[in-house]
Amino acid sequence: MQAWIEFGQGPLFRFAFVLMALGLARIFVLTLVNVAEAYRRNPDKIINYREVFNKTVAWFIPAGRLWRKRPVYSLVSFLFHAGLILVPLFLAAHVSLWRQSTGFGWFSLPQGLADALTLIALAGALILFLMRAFYAPARALSRRQDYAWPLLLAVPFLTGYLMVNVSVSASGYQWMMLLHLYSAALIMILIPFTKIAHCILAPLSQVVTAVSWKFPAGAGDRVLETLGLEDRPTWVDKPRLGIEREMTRELPEVKPAEKEAKAS
Amino acid sequence: MKVNPLSPEERQKAFANSKKPEVVRRQQLPVQYHVEDHDLQDRPRRFLEAFAAILKHTNYRPALEHYVRVSAKCSRCTTHCQVYLATGDPRDVPCNRSELLLWVYRRHFTVAGVLRGRLTADPGLTDEHIQRMAASFYDCTACRRCHFECPLGVDHALITHLGRYILSEIGIAPRALVVSVREQLIGASGNTSAIPVPALLDTLEFLSDDMKEEKGVDIPFPIDQEGAEYLFLPAVSDFLMEADTLMGNAAVFAATGDRWTVGTGYFDGINYGLFYSDQVLEKVLLKIKAEAERLKVKKILIGECGHASRTAKFFYPTYCGGKEALPVINIMEYTWQRWKEGRIKLNPDVITEKVTYHDPCNIARPGWIVNQPRELLKAFCRDYVEMTPGGRDNICCGGGGGTVSIDEIRPYRTIVGGRAKAEQIRATGAKYVVAPCANCKKQLRELVEDNGIDCEIVGLHDLLYKAIVFDKQG
Numbered sequence A: 001m002q003a004w005i006e007f008g009q010g011p012l013f014r015f016a017f018v019l020m021a022l023g024l025a026r027i028f029v030l031t032l033v034n035v036a037e038a039y040r041r042n043p044d045k046i047i048n049y050r051e052v053f054n055k056t057v058a059w060f061i062p063a064g065r066l067w068r069k070r071p072v073y074s075l076v077s078f079l080f081h082a083g084l085i086l087v088p089l090f091l092a093a094h095v096s097l098w099r100q101s102t103g104f105g106w107f108s109l110p111q112g113l114a115d116a117l118t119l120i121a122l123a124g125a126l127i128l129f130l131m132r133a134f135y136a137p138a139r140a141l142s143r144r145q146d147y148a149w150p151l152l153l154a155v156p157f158l159t160g161y162l163m164v165n166v167s168v169s170a171s172g173y174q175w176m177m178l179l180h181l182y183s184a185a186l187i188m189i190l191i192p193f194t195k196i197a198h199c200i201l202a203p204l205s206q207v208v209t210a211v212s213w214k215f216p217a218g219a220g221d222r223v224l225e226t227l228g229l230e231d232r233p234t235w236v237d238k239p240r241l242g243i244e245r246e247m248t249r250e251l252p253e254v255k256p257a258e259k260e261a262k263a264s
Numbered sequence B: 001m002k003v004n005p006l007s008p009e010e011r012q013k014a015f016a017n018s019k020k021p022e023v024v025r026r027q028q029l030p031v032q033y034h035v036e037d038h039d040l041q042d043r044p045r046r047f048l049e050a051f052a053a054i055l056k057h058t059n060y061r062p063a064l065e066h067y068v069r070v071s072a073k074c075s076r077c078t079t080h081c082q083v084y085l086a087t088g089d090p091r092d093v094p095c096n097r098s099e100l101l102l103w104v105y106r107r108h109f110t111v112a113g114v115l116r117g118r119l120t121a122d123p124g125l126t127d128e129h130i131q132r133m134a135a136s137f138y139d140c141t142a143c144r145r146c147h148f149e150c151p152l153g154v155d156h157a158l159i160t161h162l163g164r165y166i167l168s169e170i171g172i173a174p175r176a177l178v179v180s181v182r183e184q185l186i187g188a189s190g191n192t193s194a195i196p197v198p199a200l201l202d203t204l205e206f207l208s209d210d211m212k213e214e215k216g217v218d219i220p221f222p223i224d225q226e227g228a229e230y231l232f233l234p235a236v237s238d239f240l241m242e243a244d245t246l247m248g249n250a251a252v253f254a255a256t257g258d259r260w261t262v263g264t265g266y267f268d269g270i271n272y273g274l275f276y277s278d279q280v281l282e283k284v285l286l287k288i289k290a291e292a293e294r295l296k297v298k299k300i301l302i303g304e305c306g307h308a309s310r311t312a313k314f315f316y317p318t319y320c321g322g323k324e325a326l327p328v329i330n331i332m333e334y335t336w337q338r339w340k341e342g343r344i345k346l347n348p349d350v351i352t353e354k355v356t357y358h359d360p361c362n363i364a365r366p367g368w369i370v371n372q373p374r375e376l377l378k379a380f381c382r383d384y385v386e387m388t389p390g391g392r393d394n395i396c397c398g399g400g401g402g403t404v405s406i407d408e409i410r411p412y413r414t415i416v417g418g419r420a421k422a423e424q425i426r427a428t429g430a431k432y433v434v435a436p437c438a439n440c441k442k443q444l445r446e447l448v449e450d451n452g453i454d455c456e457i458v459g460l461h462d463l464l465y466k467a468i469v470f471d472k473q474g
């Protein structure tokens, strides 16, 4: 048991952390490269940077936009994110571990505040999970990973909280430590490859969208050249008819009014 | 905003397909809009080829890549789509709509997707999926309202635009749009409404005579004036249907004395390329450029039309010279500026009925034209009320994204697409709804008619024409 814990604190943590850091750095840089490339290939350099900036920060400031629609959900979600980010980075116990092993340390949260944030994050995870499960539009959107994430994220918070605040037997403590370390490692490993990548990519969304709306000049013609259809642009008569072999396959039955059956 | 749910009868009416069953079968396309015959052989493969070619030459890849990574499925956007608010159908949640295309991207254009496809023997893109996209991307009006509500910045209208573009490259695009574009780019008249130049000149002369009678001053429509300051391009349908708007436009210039001109070489602001094809977008803007160069004008002036203004303002620089391209302004911007300078006089006692303002998505969403028309209206309408929500966060009329031109889906537009808007308009109790956009006007007229709302849909310059005063008058 102790060996497993030491593995989790040492090599596993280092591996997961480095993987996360490199993975996030990779997608961040790739996104910037994409943006630069898109910017370069377009003659139109007029981008409303103020607008891009405003829209970007608007989502990080808990006034304005966030509250206008669904204020309760917004509040829960905001606090949840705050706890999620602040506690792992600024918990005194974590910071002192960093200081011990690397010599670097930084500001840490008072324990009371850290506890409160932990509880908030836990409650947030629960509420967000329930909302996903019971609010119909959210359920319609959700994939398996969307349900799994709040639960997985809750594990290190719950175990961490219990270890600090509840006296348990030594072996119970060890089990909790094990869970704490391994779930945290799993989370770190998954972050760059899943939707949680938004933790680093979200600030780039608006600029990505802004350059994507810049359509390079001449692209429409080049697309047709690539397709070998330069003499059949979409606006001529019968542009996409009779280019290829005769139809050979028997066509399946299609119902005319598929949409009539839409959820009623 | 809450919207009354659809009753079963309404649902049936809105989603009934007016097309002949044999056409649907022949084209393998259960969508409500008409499509020209196209090759059905291997549609999925050809869709993917077109997708690949488009990715290669355009800037969509960064957005797709990014959205695939960040989309958190948080469901915030559900509160913001007028289509979803009306239907309550999960397929109409913006994030789900975009997922249709993002799925194809992930499955066929990312390493992980291709690998997973191989391992699980997943067939990949099917013809049924293409049919779903063809329906869904024309249910969306590309109004961009949902973009504001996504914390991760996913722009569903961009995805809708791209989805439609790819579909058009395999032959799937609304016939109504394609036919107009054909006339505009290779037809004899060279404009979407097929108006020949002699008919245009007749109309303008007739309007001038009318105005002379009504206002007692000469209000000309200058034609082919070389070296004029402004080349005027309204939605060409205004020449047929919006005489009052045009008279207002002309009256403003008569008051300010600035030099403007209508060009007989090209006089159509409409650009359906925004709705389904980047290539069309470019070709139409190049027509504007050619006319501007022929007449050596200094600025491009677009009439009261949302999508015409947006295509010119935001894409003219792209295709016509970047920062050196001629500046583009909208007629409301122009009028507002001149009014501020005191060069236009308005009588505040003419319009006494209740007036409200509908923001056309294409000009309001970027925050470009929001306050100018309001300031003008407040200056000469005694009883001006706002719609809520309005401004940048306005609700789409339900006919955006070119869907208003598709007559066969009128029941869908007026029962589903415009449902939220109808309730908004009813709540204001206004006599005049000012909708400075050819598309919005057509949609709102049908909307108030089908929903039994008693009001009149007008352009901003229609009212302004009534209120404008000339010193020489009387």
Ligand code: SF4
Pocket: B080, B081, B082, B083, B084, B093, B094, B097, B139, B140, B141, B142, B143, B144, B145, B146, B147, B156, B157, B160, B396
């Ligand atoms: S762009 Fe408009 S119509 Fe389309 S999904 Fe978003 S809100 Fe709905």
Ligand code: SF4
Pocket: A141, B070, B071, B072, B073, B074, B075, B076, B077, B078, B094, B095, B149, B150, B151, B152, B153, B154
């Ligand atoms: S708001 Fe954005 S991330 Fe959330 S469900 Fe909608 S599109 Fe997806």
